[in-house]
Amino acid sequence: ALQELTEEVVIKLARWLKRKTGAKQLCLSGGVALNCVANGKLLEERIFDDVFIQPAAHDAGTALGAAFYVWNQVQENPRSYVFNSPFLSAEFSDEEIRAALEKSGLTYEKSDAIEIKTAELLNDGNVIAWFRGAMEIGPRALGNRSLLYDPRRTNAVALLNEKVKHREPFRPFCPSVLEEKASEWFVISGNPTPAKYMLMACKVREEKRSKIPAVTHVDGTARIQTVERKVNPSYYRLLQEFEKLTGVPVLLNTSFNDQEPIVCTPQDAINTFLKTGIDYLIMGDYIVTRGEQRE
Numbered sequence: 001a002l003q004e005l006t007e008e009v010v011i012k013l014a015r016w017l018k019r020k021t022g023a024k025q026l027c028l029s030g031g032v033a034l035n036c037v038a039n040g041k042l043l044e045e046r047i048f049d050d051v052f053i054q055p056a057a058h059d060a061g062t063a064l065g066a067a068f069y070v071w072n073q074v075q076e077n078p079r080s081y082v083f084n085s086p087f088l089s090a091e092f093s094d095e096e097i098r099a100a101l102e103k104s105g106l107t108y109e110k111s112d113a114i115e116i117k118t119a120e121l122l123n124d125g126n127v128i129a130w131f132r133g134a135m136e137i138g139p140r141a142l143g144n145r146s147l148l149y150d151p152r153r154t155n156a157v158a159l160l161n162e163k164v165k166h167r168e169p170f171r172p173f174c175p176s177v178l179e180e181k182a183s184e185w186f187v188i189s190g191n192p193t194p195a196k197y198m199l200m201a202c203k204v205r206e207e208k209r210s211k212i213p214a215v216t217h218v219d220g221t222a223r224i225q226t227v228e229r230k231v232n233p234s235y236y237r238l239l240q241e242f243e244k245l246t247g248v249p250v251l252l253n254t255s256f257n258d259q260e261p262i263v264c265t266p267q268d269a270i271n272t273f274l275k276t277g278i279d280y281l282i283m284g285d286y287i288v289t290r291g292e293q294r295e
Contacts, residue, residue, distance in 0.1 A: 003035075003037060003038075006032065006035060006038050007037065007038045007041045007042075010032065010035075010038045010041070010042055011041065011042055011045055011047070014026060014042055014045070014047045014048070015045075015047055018047050018048065023048070024048060024049040024050065025048055025049060025050040025051075025052065026047075026048040026050070026051045026052070027051075027052045027053070028051065028052070028053045028057065029053070029054070029057045029061060029065075030057060030058070031057070031058050031059065033053050033057040033199070034057055034058055034139065034199065036198070036199055036200050036201040036223045037201045037221075039051070039053065039194050039199055039200040039201070040189070040200045040201040040202050040221075042190075043189045043190035043191065043194070043200060044189040044190065045190075046189070046190050048191075049191065050191045050193065051190065051191055051193065051194060052193055052194075053193075053194050053197065053199050054083055054086075054138075054197070055086040055136065055137055055138030055140060055142065055197035055198075055199070056086075056137040056138035056139075057138070057199075058138070058139060060137075060138070061137075061138070064137075068081070084231065085231050086136045086137055086138060086142050086196075086197055087133060087134040087135070087136055087137075087142075087144055087231075087232070088134065088136075088137050089134055089135035089136065089137055089264070090134065090135045090264050090265065091133060091134035091135070092265065092266055092284070094284055094285065096266060097266050097283050097284040097286060098286070100265075100266035100267050100270060101266070101270070101283070101286060101288065104270045104274075106270065106273075106274075106281075106288050106289070106290065106291070107288070107289045107290065107291030108283075108286045108287065108288040108289070109286065109287055110285050110286055110287075111285055111286070111287055112285070114132075114234075114282060114285050114287070115234060115237040115238040115240075115241050116241050117287060118130070118148075118238055118241075118280075118282055118287075119238060119241035119242040119244070119245055120245070121279070121280055122148060122149065122150050122242055122251065123150065123242065123245045123246060125150060125153065126279035126280055127147065127148075127149055127159070127160065127163055127164065127277070127278050127279045127280075128147070128148040128149070128278070128279065128280050128281075128282060129146075129147055129148075129256050129269065129272070129273055129278045129280070129281045129282065129283075130143070130144070130145075130146045130147070130148050130235075130238075130256070130282050131144070131145060131256065131263065131266070131269045131281065131282065131283040131284070132144055132234055132235075132282065132283070132284060133232070133234065135262075135264055138197065139255075139262075140197060140198040140199075140225075140255070141253060141254060141255035141256060141262060142197060142198060142225060142232075142253075143176060143225070143227060143232050143235035143253065144232070144235070145255065145256045145262050145263055145264070145269075146176075146253045146254065146255065146256055147160070147164060147165075147253070147254045147255065147256050147278070148238075148251050148252060148253060149173075149214065149251070149252040149254075150214070150246075150251075150252065151175055151212040151213075151214040151215045151248065151250050151251060151252045152211060152212060152213070152214065152246065152248060153213075153214055154213050154214065156173060156213075156214030156215075156252055157169055157172075157173065157214070160173065160252075160254065162277070163276060163277030163278065164258055164276040164277060164278055165254065165258065165259075166258060166259055167259075172215070172217040172222070172223065173214060173215055173252050173253075173254050174198055174215060174222065174223045174224065174225060174252070174253055174254065175212060175215035175222050175223075175224050175225070175250045175251065175252060175253065176224075176225045176226075176227050176235070176239065176250065176251050176252075176253040177224060177225070177226055177227065177239070177249055177250045178226075178227055178236065178239050178240065178243070178249040179226040179227055179228045179229075181243075181249040181250075182195065182224065182226045184205070184208075185204065185205055185208045185212070185249070185250060186202050186203065186204055186205060186208075186222060186224055187202055187203040187204075187205060188202050188224075189202065192226060195224050195225065195226045196225065196226055196228070196231075197225070198223055198224070198225040198253075200223070200224070201221045201222065201223045201224075202221060202222065202224060203220055203221050203222075204216045204220055204221065204222050206220070211248060212248065212250050214252050215250065215252050225253060227239055238251070239251060256269065256272065257272060258272055258275065258276050260272070266283060269281060269283055270288075273288065274290075
């Protein structure tokens with residue numbers, strides 16, 4: 001009932017804003033803007049030509065607003081910034097990653113075909129922790145600090161909650177999909193920008209639901225993330241390699257954490273790997289296993 005009321009209020013406010021301003025574009029922020037179902041319903045109404053929601057729309061995003069205020073208003077710089085990537089946080093060098101691995105005593109090997117190897121591991125039913133590139137901003141894992149799994153497997157919710165997430169079984173897991181294949185698998189209404197940041201829910205096409213049960217909610221919807229080659233080339237390649245093996249351009253993607261904030265540093269990733277049932281940790285170009293830990 002509360003969710004339905006939220007959706008009703010959001011749509012009424014949007015219609016009022018449209019009448020009041022005549023604007024063609026709408027920008028949303030605040031915690032309610034992270035409500036994927038409400039966002040999906042708003043997009044279905046097609047009240048505005050474009051709806052933009054940046055991935056850190058919650059309270060932490062005020063840091064962005066403060067920075068832009070100083071840059072544009074106090075220092076009087078022109079408004080020239082175009083937001084096109086959520087990967088604006090911490091990034092670690094190969095040397096930093098290797099140093100953390102050496103200290104951990106874990107078994108690891110470097111690969112020059114990391115996406116191919118990872119796709120094979122996923123196809124074999126392994127739970128993969130994926131730690132590559134700069135961390136995303138906002139509360140959603142968007143492909144650089146993610147736990148990944150094969151979306152075709154019906155045991156996903158039980159397995160991931162048992163091995164890693166330890167959360168309520170009714171909470172759905174989300175799909176990442178190649179941007180150009182999204183409309184083949186999902187019914188996307190209106191402007192698809194919020195889908196880039198896992199900020200909208202949409203229906204899974206009926207004929208595809210049985211192929212990706214792990215990311216299809218009980219009502220036939222999914223909270224999707226579309227992946228662009230230019231924004232995240234490595235994660236995009238991983239999806240491509242998985243599609244080559246399976247015919248499915250989709251991966252289950254959930255945040256790399258266990259009842260804690262999303263991992264940020266190599267040490268965070270190692271700590272979470274060690275205390276959970278994750279099968280493999282992909283960190284930079286390294287494939288990490290428990291093996292027999294070195295002293």
